[in-house]
Amino acid sequence: MSLSDTQNGRTASLLRKMGFSGRGLVIAVPTLWLLVFFLIPFLVVLKISVAEPLIARPPYSPLFVEGPDGWSIKATLSNYAYLLEDSLYIKAYWSSIKIAFFSTILTLLVGYPMAYYIARSQEPKRSLLLLLIVLPFWTSFLLRVYAWIGILKANGTLNGLLISLGIINEPLIILQTDIAVYIGVVYTYLPFMILPLYANLVKLDGSLLEASADLGASPISTFFRITLPLSLPGIIAGSMLVFIPVIGEYVIPALLGGPDTLMIGKVLWTEFFNNRDWPVASAVAIAMLIAVVVPVMFLRMAQTKAEENA
Amino acid sequence: MADSAIAAETKPWRSGTAEPFIRIQNISKIFGDFTAVDDVSLDIYKGELFCLLGGSGCGKSTLLRMLAGFETPTQGSITIDGQNVAGVPASERPTNMMFQSYALFPHMSVEKNVAYGLLREGVPKEQAMARTAEMLNLVKLGNFAKRKPHQLSGGQQQRVALARALIKQPKLLLLDEPLGALDKKLREETQFELIRIQESLGVTFIVVTHDQEEAMTLSTRIGVMNEGKIVQVGEPEEIYEHPNSRFVADFIGTVNLFQGRVDVVAPNEMRITGTEAGDLITKPIEGLSAKQTVSLALRPERISISREATSAANCIPGFVEEVAYLGNLSIYRVNIASGKTIKVTLSNLDIEGEPITWHEDVFLSWNAGSGVVLTT
Numbered sequence: 268m269s270l271s272d273t274q275n276g277r278t279a280s281l282l283r284k285m286g287f288s289g290r291g292l293v294i295a296v297p298t299l300w301l302l303v304f305f306l307i308p309f310l311v312v313l314k315i316s317v318a319e320p321l322i323a324r325p326p327y328s329p330l331f332v333e334g335p336d337g338w339s340i341k342a343t344l345s346n347y348a349y350l351l352e353d354s355l356y357i358k359a360y361w362s363s364i365k366i367a368f369f370s371t372i373l374t375l376l377v378g379y380p381m382a383y384y385i386a387r388s389q390e391p392k393r394s395l396l397l398l399l400i401v402l403p404f405w406t407s408f409l410l411r412v413y414a415w416i417g418i419l420k421a422n423g424t425l426n427g428l429l430i431s432l433g434i435i436n437e438p439l440i441i442l443q444t445d446i447a448v449y450i451g452v453v454y455t456y457l458p459f460m461i462l463p464l465y466a467n468l469v470k471l472d473g474s475l476l477e478a479s480a481d482l483g484a485s486p487i488s489t490f491f492r493i494t495l496p497l498s499l500p501g502i503i504a505g506s507m508l509v510f511i512p513v514i515g516e517y518v519i520p521a522l523l524g525g526p527d528t529l530m531i532g533k534v535l536w537t538e539f540f541n542n543r544d545w546p547v548a549s550a551v552a553i554a555m556l557i558a559v560v561v562p563v564m565f566l567r568m569a570q571t572k573a574e575e576n577a
Numbered sequence: 578m579a580d581s582a583i584a585a586e587t588k589p590w591r592s593g594t595a596e597p598f599i600r601i602q603n604i605s606k607i608f609g610d611f612t613a614v615d616d617v618s619l620d621i622y623k624g625e626l627f628c629l630l631g632g633s634g635c636g637k638s639t640l641l642r643m644l645a646g647f648e649t650p651t652q653g654s655i656t657i658d659g660q661n662v663a664g665v666p667a668s669e670r671p672t673n674m675m676f677q678s679y680a681l682f683p684h685m686s687v688e689k690n691v692a693y694g695l696l697r698e699g700v701p702k703e704q705a706m707a708r709t710a711e712m713l714n715l716v717k718l719g720n721f722a723k724r725k726p727h728q729l730s731g732g733q734q735q736r737v738a739l740a741r742a743l744i745k746q747p748k749l750l751l752l753d754e755p756l757g758a759l760d761k762k763l764r765e766e767t768q769f770e771l772i773r774i775q776e777s778l779g780v781t782f783i784v785v786t787h788d789q790e791e792a793m794t795l796s797t798r799i800g801v802m803n804e805g806k807i808v809q810v811g812e813p814e815e816i817y818e819h820p821n822s823r824f825v826a827d828f829i830g831t832v833n834l835f836q837g838r839v840d841v842v843a844p845n846e847m848r849i850t851g852t853e854a855g856d857l858i859t860k861p862i863e864g865l866s867a868k869q870t871v872s873l874a875l876r877p878e879r880i881s882i883s884r885e886a887t888s889a890a891n892c893i894p895g896f897v898e899e900v901a902y903l904g905n906l907s908i909y910r911v912n913i914a915s916g917k918t919i920k921v922t923l924s925n926l927d928i929e930g931e932p933i934t935w936h937e938d939v940f941l942s943w944n945a946g947s948g949v950v951l952t953t
Binding site: 474475477478479480482484485488492493496 | 697742
């Protein structure tokens, strides 16, 4: 044993001399992953976003051009300028951020009581409830969103039920409106809100709630003064997991939303596949990334602060 | 006469006529098929510092939580200052609790933690803050008002918890292992601090602890609990000197127990035969029948150890197996003929002469009145 230990030690020190260490290797894998699958594609998109559209293959001008004076860089910001000129893009950004914002709040309002209830229930009920939360992931996301069409359409399940119960006489027009988009988003992203909230709430020390009651606080007062502030890191984490992907969401507005549901994901699709304007599409993508990074940085800062306090 | 009047005032439980402040009557708490508290009745008087003492799982914390209103008794009633508190939620009881984990609100400053109770009660903010500052001075934390709990040491957190529990001037303060998380030295200082605060405010305290030394130091009276029942209630001295059962004798301090049968009962002494130390002479107690099985409980400090035999009522030979020197006293473990090990403590009064040491043949002796005869 001691012999193999010394051998291991020698191998380790040899690797260290060559610039390898256990820690370095552990970090190297995700670093490489991010480099290959995030940074390089990002640079490619960035490159296309400063090119000019061509009717060619590929449909954009090259970045490096060989001229009489040797190689030169040919880049333009006209695509970005175009985004500002045409109000469609600004509107689409705002609309995306608005939809993401309100659906995050809706998801929070629906998810918080559920997460609270799961965190407060006893085993084995708790495991069962958690399983039910992640169960939808076992079916295709596309199928589940598609199923909502059947529920929400004019002669669909929901309207049929409401009419047969005598609550309404005329079918409600839900499908192909923003309401349908909100329903789809809240439904799809609920687990992403519930799981971080649950992870936070389950750690909440029950004696804090008892102490609050003991000092004369009503249950409602205890919730707003103790439970809610202490679950702030969970609220922020869950909100980030919902807000960020919803901004770029394409499938839900495409399937459930109407023609006037303006979201940046749909605009992006149209630029790429209908207009075949890759440089503008890339500029939209880059601008969206920036538009997302800024609010996320604020949320991150708020989260760090909340965690320091908790 | 004057003496007994003072006794009645400071030790109301002795008078027999004083009205108890807290009256616990036939309280039981059953969780599923586990009886945590089993038919406990207890009277506690105003201004007392009462300790509930027992090992883990003896029901002491459950009893405390029923007083606070966190658990509903399965049966029985609790009266605090003449008010039956059945059905009164914790938030409306005239009690406050200091939690074992302190349960300080981590997102609030010390000041806000302490003021919490007053603000929930609707006390105007300025007044609440003034009283908070006063209370923080009482627990010597005036300079720490703006800190967060995690920026404080364990002892400081403990004092914040105490201040927070006291700010509403509860009729009854419940303390769950208040000193459990402190190290030994700090615990000793804090014990006296706790007594000082309790006396200066005149609040009735009920303390739950598993530490018998803590209970002895703090309390006016101790209730020893075992398996959900109160097995003995008494002043610390009474519990130590006159335990009523083998359990109490063994739980409080160190004790040597000898089991035997009652043999001869004379007016002034009695003989117990068949113990592991042979026949033992003790003072007689009432209500014993011949041949009844009894135990003699003998504290280690009541036994003297010598190289020569003595003329004491009981004197048995032994062999020193081990000696532990603790500075102020030494603990001897002495084996006797039956193989039983007897613990003897000896005050190191003087350093003259050769102290008895390992592997010496010695005699252990004690008087007839040194031990307590127990029937249960």
